[in-house]
Amino acid sequence: MTKIDFNDYMNQPNMKPIQVMNEKGEIVNQDLFPDLTDDQLVDLFKKMLWERILNERSTKLNRQGRLGFYAPTAGEEASEMGSSYAMEKEDFLLPAYRDIPQLIQHGFPLDRAFLWSIGHYMGGQIPDDVQATTPQIVVASATVQTAGVALGLKKKKSPTVAYTYTGDGGTSEGDFYEGINFAGEFKVPALFFVQNNGYAISVPRRKQTAAQTLAQKGVAVGIPGIQVDGMDALAVYTVAKAAREWAVAGNGPVLIETLTYRYGPHTLSGDDPKRYRTADEEEEWRKKDPLIRFRTYLDHKGLWNEDMEKNWEEAVNKEIDAAMEKAESAPQQKVSDFYKLSYSEIPESIQAKIDECEKEGK
Amino acid sequence: MAQLTMIKAINQALDQELKRDPKVLVFGEDVGKNGGVFRATDGLQADVGEDQVFDTPLAESGIAGLAAGLAYEGFRPVPEIQFFGFLYEAMDEIVGQIAREYYRTGGTKKMPITIRSAFGGGVHTPEMHSDSLEGIVGQVPGLRVVIPGSPYDAKGLLISSIRSDDPVVFLEHMKLYRSMREEVPEQEYTLPLDKADIKREGTDLTLISYGYMVQECLKAADELEKEGINAEVVDLRTVSPLDEKTILESVKKTGKVVIVQEAQNMAGVGNQVASLIAEKAILSLDAPVARVSAPDTVYAFSEAEERWLPTKDDIVAKAKEIVNF
Numbered sequence: 279m280t281k282i283d284f285n286d287y288m289n290q291p292n293m294k295p296i297q298v299m300n301e302k303g304e305i306v307n308q309d310l311f312p313d314l315t316d317d318q319l320v321d322l323f324k325k326m327l328w329e330r331i332l333n334e335r336s337t338k339l340n341r342q343g344r345l346g347f348y349a350p351t352a353g354e355e356a357s358e359m360g361s362s363y364a365m366e367k368e369d370f371l372l373p374a375y376r377d378i379p380q381l382i383q384h385g386f387p388l389d390r391a392f393l394w395s396i397g398h399y400m401g402g403q404i405p406d407d408v409q410a411t412t413p414q415i416v417v418a419s420a421t422v423q424t425a426g427v428a429l430g431l432k433k434k435k436s437p438t439v440a441y442t443y444t445g446d447g448g449t450s451e452g453d454f455y456e457g458i459n460f461a462g463e464f465k466v467p468a469l470f471f472v473q474n475n476g477y478a479i480s481v482p483r484r485k486q487t488a489a490q491t492l493a494q495k496g497v498a499v500g501i502p503g504i505q506v507d508g509m510d511a512l513a514v515y516t517v518a519k520a521a522r523e524w525a526v527a528g529n530g531p532v533l534i535e536t537l538t539y540r541y542g543p544h545t546l547s548g549d550d551p552k553r554y555r556t557a558d559e560e561e562e563w564r565k566k567d568p569l570i571r572f573r574t575y576l577d578h579k580g581l582w583n584e585d586m587e588k589n590w591e592e593a594v595n596k597e598i599d600a601a602m603e604k605a606e607s608a609p610q611q612k613v614s615d616f617y618k619l620s621y622s623e624i625p626e627s628i629q630a631k632i633d634e635c636e637k638e639g640k
Numbered sequence: 641m642a643q644l645t646m647i648k649a650i651n652q653a654l655d656q657e658l659k660r661d662p663k664v665l666v667f668g669e670d671v672g673k674n675g676g677v678f679r680a681t682d683g684l685q686a687d688v689g690e691d692q693v694f695d696t697p698l699a700e701s702g703i704a705g706l707a708a709g710l711a712y713e714g715f716r717p718v719p720e721i722q723f724f725g726f727l728y729e730a731m732d733e734i735v736g737q738i739a740r741e742y743y744r745t746g747g748t749k750k751m752p753i754t755i756r757s758a759f760g761g762g763v764h765t766p767e768m769h770s771d772s773l774e775g776i777v778g779q780v781p782g783l784r785v786v787i788p789g790s791p792y793d794a795k796g797l798l799i800s801s802i803r804s805d806d807p808v809v810f811l812e813h814m815k816l817y818r819s820m821r822e823e824v825p826e827q828e829y830t831l832p833l834d835k836a837d838i839k840r841e842g843t844d845l846t847l848i849s850y851g852y853m854v855q856e857c858l859k860a861a862d863e864l865e866k867e868g869i870n871a872e873v874v875d876l877r878t879v880s881p882l883d884e885k886t887i888l889e890s891v892k893k894t895g896k897v898v899i900v901q902e903a904q905n906m907a908g909v910g911n912q913v914a915s916l917i918a919e920k921a922i923l924s925l926d927a928p929v930a931r932v933s934a935p936d937t938v939y940a941f942s943e944a945e946e947r948w949l950p951t952k953d954d955i956v957a958k959a960k961e962i963v964n965f
Contacts, residue, residue, distance in 0.1 A: 370712065403746035411712065412744055416736055422702050423737070426709015433691065434713065453732070456702035463697050619743040620781050622750055622805045625834040627884045 293491045295505040295537055298512040301566050303574030305512075312516045320581050322363050322511060323572050324590055326355035329379040330569060331594045333542070336395070339602065340546045345395045349376040350542030353509075356568030357473050357536040358443075359383065360514030364522055365441060370427045371410040372420040372442040375545075376473070380443070384410055388601035393608055399619060400608050409438075418448045421457030421470065428466035428531065439525045441469040447478020449495060450486045458533060459499040467525035469518070472535045473508065479544045480554040493535035501531050508536030509566040539563040613640040644824040646788070647817040649795040650680050650756075654718065656828050657802045658688045664802060665710060666693045668703055668720030668756075677722060678758060678817055700726050704733030707753045708741070716752045718802055724759035724811060725768030727776070738807045739782035753808070754801040760813035760852055761902060761949050764942040770814065771939045772851075772903035777809045778880035778912070784808045784833055785880040785909075789854035791822040793877060796831030804833060813852040820855065836883040838890065842872030845896035845963055847955065848887060848913055850876040853900045860955035869963055879909045884916055891917050892924040896962050898932060900955055905933040927965035932958050 300306045314322065333352045339345040351358065354376070362380040365371070373381045378391050385408040394401030394413065402412045414420040420442045427440035448454055449472055461468040472492050476483050489495060496503025502524075506517045514536055521532035541560065543549035551560075576582035614635035617628055624632070644652070657664050666681055672695040675682030685693040696703050700721055707717035721730060734755060741751045761770040778785050786801055786808055788794035794812070801808040839854060840861050847857040854875045861871040874890050876882065891897050897917060901908040914929045932950045934940075940948035 399743070399746040401746075402744045402748070404748045406748075411749070416732055419705070419732055419737055422705025422733060423709040423712070425702065426706040427712050428709070429706060430710045430713025430715055433715070440709070453701055453705065456697075456699045457705065460697060460699070460702045460706060616743070619747050621784075622742055622747070625784075625881045627834070627881050630884070 291491070291494055293493060293505045295507045296513050296517055297507040297510050298516060299510050299571055299575060301571055303571040303578065305575075310513065310516045312512055312519065314515070316579070316581055320576060322359060322515065323576055323582065325359040325363065325383060326511060326569055326572065327587070327590060328594050329355045329359055331591060332379060332598065335595065335598045337542070337546065344602065344606070345392060346397050347375075347395050347545065347547065349545045350540055351376060351379055353539045353541040353563065353567070354473060354475060356511035356514050356572070357471075357508035357538040360511035361441070361471055361518040361534070361536070364515050364518035366438060368409060368436070368438045369522075370431065370438065370440040372424050372427065372440065373410065373413045374417070374420060374443050374445070374448070375413045375415055376445070377443045378413060381410055381413065384408060386410060388597065389604035392602055392605035396605065398608055398611060399615060418444050418451035418453035418457065420444070421448075421451075421454045422460065423457075424468050424470065425457050425460035425464065425466060428461055428468035429464050432464070432466045437526050439467040439469055439522055441471065443471045443473055445478060446472065446474040446476065446483045446492060447481065447486055448472070449492050455495075455498070458496065458501060458531065461531040462499040462501040465528070465530040467528075468531040469521050469525060470531060470533045472533065473538055474535050475538050475540045477540075477544070477554070479549060482554075491535060493533060496533040501533055503533040503535065505535045505537065508538030509568045509571070511568055511572055539566070641823045641825055643821040644791050645818045645821055646791040646794045646812070647678055647680055649791040649824045650798055650812065651682055651684070652824070653795045653798040654681060655684055655687060657718075657799060658684060658692055660828070661716060662692065663714060664692065664716045664718060666718045666720070667696050667706070669696060669698055669722050671695060671720050676720065678814070680756070680812070681720070700729035701733050704730040704738065704755065707755070708733060708738050708751065711751045711753055712749065716802060718754045718756060721755060721757040723765075723769040724757040724773050725771045727757070727773055734809070735777065735780050735783070739780045742806065743782055750805045751807045752805045754798070754804075754810050755808070756810045756812065758812050758814050760815050761939070761945055762815040762852070764945060765814070766942070772901070772908060774811055774879050775903055775907040775909055778909045780880075782807065783880065784878055785811065786833065786878050787811045787813070787851045788877065789816070789839075789851055789875045791820070791824050793831060793837070793875070795824055796829050797833065797877060799828055800830040800833050803830065808833070811851070815852050816855070831877075833878055834881065834883055835877065836886040837875045837877055838872060838886070839875045840871070840873040842870040842894065844870045844894060845898065845959055846872045846874060846890045846894045847898050847900055847959065848874045848876065848890075849900040850879050850909075851902060853902050853950065856950070856952045857900055857955055859952045860959065863952070863956050864959055867960075869959065871959060876909070876913075880912075882909070882912060882916060884920070887913060887916060888921050891921045895924055895926045896965075897925070898930045898955065898958050898962055900932045900950065902950060903933060904936045905931065906936045908933060927962045930958050930962045
């Protein structure tokens with residue numbers, strides 16, 4: 279008979295996600311209300327609306343065959359824009375494939391994001407003044423790289439952070455653990471956002487791990503883990519901002535789990551969520567919509583109205599049209615371009631292949 | 641000039657590069673205070689400080705990912721993977737990430753990373769230490785795979801690798817670390833990364849090799865000379881991408897070729913060399929392209945290593961067969 283009660287060792291903190299604004303748009307935690315002006319609150323909401331419109335338009339453009347790979351973001355606006363809004367221009371973003379909206383908000387041109395979706399090398403070209411990588415396809419690969427960027431920032435004594443995103447499924451990857459563990463050991467300014475939208479394609483969050491929360495995975499590496507209502511932009515912003523300050527002050531990394539939901543499929547490459555999700559479940563999450571609650575809040579404060587919404591929608595659609603047009607005017611890619619992009623210092627044997635391609639017009 | 645072992649030449653190259661450029665960072669498992677499990681980084685941390693030379697947690701993917709991240713911030717990482725058999729742990733970061741970053745970002749992000757790692761048989765290591773896996777990374781566009789065959793080459797090629805803006809996998813053969821000495825200049829010097837080197841000129845046949853097998857080829861050439869066969873020994877030095885010009889010129893001159901590698905026949909880069917010759921020099925050949933390599937089995941249990949690894953005698957026998965074809 280065992281003399282040890284393993285229940286004592288389960289280490290399952292009954293974490294309560296941080297919330298500032300509830301589903302009705304009421305402030306439920308005034309203490310954590312962010313230090314944002316009315317203009318900034320409206321600005322944050324506009325970014326969320328921009329993301330929702332971008333998602334709708336991208337979906338249509340994909341269906342028309344004008345865009346390629348696309349991972350829908352509707353439902354995740356609070357998680358993505360709330361966190362993004364708390365970052366500075368000089369911070370370094372390592373996005374995953376669903377994090378295109380944050381990348382664009384960080385300064386990456388929209389037309390290049392479209393080219394990335396289409397599959398064109400110009401879609402990976404990062405402007406000199408944008409501190410970011412291209413969207414990461416290999417799940418959690420960016421987590422280990424984030425530790426490296428943050429170590430670089432620490433060595434340069436830069437008052438900035440490296441921040442990255444992965445989903446709930448990504449927390450099962452070895453690289454996720456290695457990345458947060460390295461960041462903890464080197465005590466570097468890194469923020470790891472886990473956007474827990476409940477599903478990794480068809481596999482529900484509960485099938486990823488027996489851990490009660492994903493935030494508690496920080497315990498394994500000795501860094502703070504915090505869970506936040508990912509449908510509440512104000513809560514996400516407050517937590518992200520505070521985590522950034524903590525990291526910049528030299529206290530090391532933070533793991534932030536945002537509880538969110540994607541209304542759409544995993545990607546537009548054939549995934550059908552009806553195979554693994556119920557309409558009831560979707561309906562439940564629709565009630566938590568980050569835009570509805572924020573709009574209600576701003577409306578009550580007299581900061582937002584239908585006219586403003588209409589004007590903004592028009593402006594965003596114009597921006598998208600212009601970017602799409604620009605993307606579609608990009609030069610056709612050649613095999614010789616690909617050889618030229620294989621090495622920055624081109625070996626003689628590769629140069630011979632470039633010459634051959636150019637001779638054949640390839 | 642001093643007579644140095646390869647490990648000493650590598651140590652000197654690292655020391656000089658660390659002092660020349662504060663952006664050069666050396667890190668890995670036990671490379672700091674301990675000076676590396678082979679003493680390749682001996683004294684470096686004491687010399688330039690923990691900011692430039694430091695230990696990491698025991699995780700190869702984390703190490704390679706750390707290198708990628710540091711490169712984004714303008715550093716010149718020189719990470720170490722303790723034994724190249726542990727490459728598998730870091731495959732995504734090296735092959736899936738670092739190798740393709742310049743391409744993926746349309747030429748806007750460079751990865752000036754040199755991944756150093758020990759490999760190679762003949763020293764009775766435990767499992768997964770000695771495997772020749774250069775063929776795996778040699779199949780990856782965007783990577784340079786450099787394998788020095790002597791102390792002099794090791795120093796010059798390592799300095800060139802560190803200064804290259806492209807990623808390099810720099811593989812150091814364990815048996816070469818201390819088995820030979822060579823004149824190595826004290827001052828810094830570089831060797832071209834994309835050039836093979838003719839270690840011995842000859843007219844009757846070409847022996848193409850790399851790593852420790854270059855030394856076996858040179859011994860074989862001495863023995864063949866006694867029998868009136870004049871062999872040319874080509875050391876690839878960079879096994880990917882291949883220096884096609886030097887290979888083809890030598891084969892066209894001699895008309896006979898034996899490709900020698902320590903890796904299994906199905907592995908290594910010998911296949912690539914053979915197909916290159918078949919495609920571009922077949923009319924110059926007056927014997928089939930021949931190969932000396934290890935059997936197509938998992939790397940030998942250490943007790944059987946000497947019977948499993950290719951030797952000078954295998955090279956001599958194959959060379960004679962080809963000359964008398």
